[in-house]
Amino acid sequence: MKNYLLSLLTVLAVWSCSEDDAYNDDLDPGGEDPVEETPDSTTEVRSVIINEVEYLVNDHIELYNNGDVAVDLTNYWMCLGPGQYFRIGDAEATEIVSGSVSLEPSEYLVIAPVALEASNNAGGLGLYANNDNFGSAANIRSFVQWGASGNAREVVAVEAGIWNAGGFIPNVPTGASIAYDGEGNTSDDWSGTSTPTLGEGNTFTEPVSEVRSIIINEVEYLVDDYIELYNNGTVTVDLSEYWMCLGPGRYFRIGDGDATKIVSGSVSLAPGEYLVITPMVLDAPNDAGGLGLYANNDNFGSADNIRSFVQWGAAGNAREVVAVEAGIWNAGGYVPHVPIGASIAYDGEGLTSDDWAGTGIITFGEENIFKEVVVERSVIINEVEYFLNDDIELYNNGNITVDLSDYWMCLGPGKYFRVGDGDATEVVSGSVSLAPGEFLVISPVVLEVPNDAGGLGLYANNNGFGNADNIRSFVQWGAAGNAREVVAVEAGIWNAGGFVSGALKGASIAYDGEGFTSDDWGVDSRSLGEDNGAIGIGIGAEEIGRLE
Template identity: 30%
Template sequence: MKKNYQLKTTALLALALICLSSLNAQVRIAKLDPASNSVTLKNYGTSNVPISGYWFCNFPAYAQVSSMTSVASLDPGEEVNIASSINFAVADGEFGLYNTNSFGSSAAMEDYMQWGSANHQRESVAVAKGIWVANTFIDLAPPFAYSGTGSQNGADQWITFRSVRISKLDPATNSVSLKNYSSTTVPISNYWFCNFPAYAQVSSMTTTTSLAPGEEINISSSINFAVADGEFGLYNTNSFGSATAMEDYIQWGSANHQRESVAVAKGIWDSGTFINVAPPFEYTGNGSQDGVAFWSTLSINSFEQQNRFELYPNPSNTTLNIQLQGQNSNGTLQVYDMLGKQVLVQSISLSEVSKIDVSTWNNGLYLVKISSDNGEETKRFIKQ
């Protein structure tokens, strides 16, 4: 009896280890661009996973991974971009990743996504697998990127992803920096700048034809920007009213510029919001985040060194202390929420510590701006 118990215990432990290994060795779809039939797979697990025997499925088309890439396995955290031999519909489609060619089997399905509409052919398999909710779909403009950590599933875990984004913009000098945040080289010659009603193709402003992963280029724009109040859109074609064609967007000084609605439709900008810091501007995200919260003033400090002010504690849920060293004059304190709405304005003594009661403020990110005769500086504050 004792021997049988030990055998059963050993078998259960072995089974648990196999299951745990399977959970830890998880290859998922990380990015998908239906316009270029590009698929990125990533290993979110903790051990090496062979992928040669995996299959792509876009009913009724199928292709084995080994026929599309020489990469045979993925280490933990490793990803591979694959030029798919099966085509995707940009506006409305589905994609399933399988570990065998049993496409009706939920056990064989590794990952799944659908966009544009629901009820595609393999939705029911994903629902049976427990990784998708029936009648749901990604309601964003492509290309798509998975925003989870590997354990989360469903349409709400997908975001719009753009490889090449605006990284810096100085409206005073009409200078624009573009950066490739993806893991593959991206052609940019056919990209367009848009500052309604002025437009210019990238190929007319620089001889650089593509950007390698992580590469950044500064372009002297042939279209002019307004320093105090303007907008800028980056497009992959000259269809300026198209959310699919738009790659990136920013507006500053005020909201409701001409192309804001396109960016809102793209899912990369919130209606009525604008960058409320002094130019030049710099994107502070990693390529996957959008909106005014990820833009700051490029210059390190608009004040002289001795005029730098401090915010503490930051974050805070009760009191915010503001202190500026080496200054004996008065200034103006202004605080804005991320919709650009002013929530506080008052005089401030720059030689003393000012205590601001933030207990009634909504949780989130705020911009704290202090202006005096010596200049102005804006910093971020998080209310918890």
């Protein structure tokens, strides 16, 4: 009888403990999903965690099923903070980058919010089983914060026992992510990694430190004064308060709309992006100049403030010494001049003039391409008015400035005058330092240009007026046979026996810009110092009288 009663009490005791365990599981005091008992007493774990976050560029969020049952995440929610929620299964709010919302054990789901943006500085992210209450510790399933503590959902995660108060992961640079090591529930279990592995097991490599760096990357100083800045660092830089300096007293702030024109790009310059600007009031020098980029305008003589520098044409820009002190330029270094149609560009390698070169391919807003610069040095006789003032127009149709001081004009044997000789040549308009696309109008002081049949040759020097290597341009009018015709024909700049029919009094003869024969010349209504007018159109008596 005693044995029977003892057995009965044992059965009752076992039955009583089993009932208590089932009751406690149903209460689910921890707020987690109920643990289900299978017939063979194996416990199934339902668990999905935030496993990796790339918050700087694509806002990719990796979720991982570290349980042993599939979980349908369709009605799970992500919370970036109050008012910033999105449902994982909402196709208009969530982009599925890879994986499935029906997440199998040991599988990954990578998502990105469609409308919302994760903070690049200090942010947090919570995974919730529903949207009943984002302030409820019973609903939150996983949490992480970066950059600083204090995300609004931090207290919820701490209460749920899945995060540590005040914990956060330090910010990482562009190209890196933050990832979970799979071990615990604190910020110590997360770290930055320079090897993002979204959709795969996490790999931890030390992130490269953030690099804040903006450089001058390309300059076209001859026509448009375009300046290209490039972010070769790892963080976005706001250039609104940065300054450019061409030299003492010549400064302009990049963010000043009255001083700086934005050609392309944004003053909030992201890594790998370009900003092309041009000064609206100042001009970059066409001969010898320099350009410095400064973080502020506190002191343009301070090596602490200068960020990038380049100089061209010659050394000695006032900011060269500042750049040399800062270690971003070499003493006495400069980039040789380039012609119109070219620019100077940085090769991305070092911090001296050797890392810059001229290029015949301008690539503003894009990666620099280096092509040998073709220098076209060319000055031509463009128009001649030989009746009244003996005005001669020279034009630079090349791509570099030409100093004409020691060039000579030849009307025939014994009739020469040097362009730069103030006693022999009157400069009517323009400059003897003739820039591409510019005109110089001169007139001989002592000699006279023939009114009937004459010829005119432009020479690079006076070493030999019968030398085809020295002649640069030629024209003859009224008749063939000028003594310098044979020289010009030998040089390939005139046709044998060719001449321009005489111009009417008050008109001129002008070049059409096309070739090297008398057929490329005609009568013009006198447009000295400007583009030639209607070449070849006759001028009537009334117009002649007006011109006289």
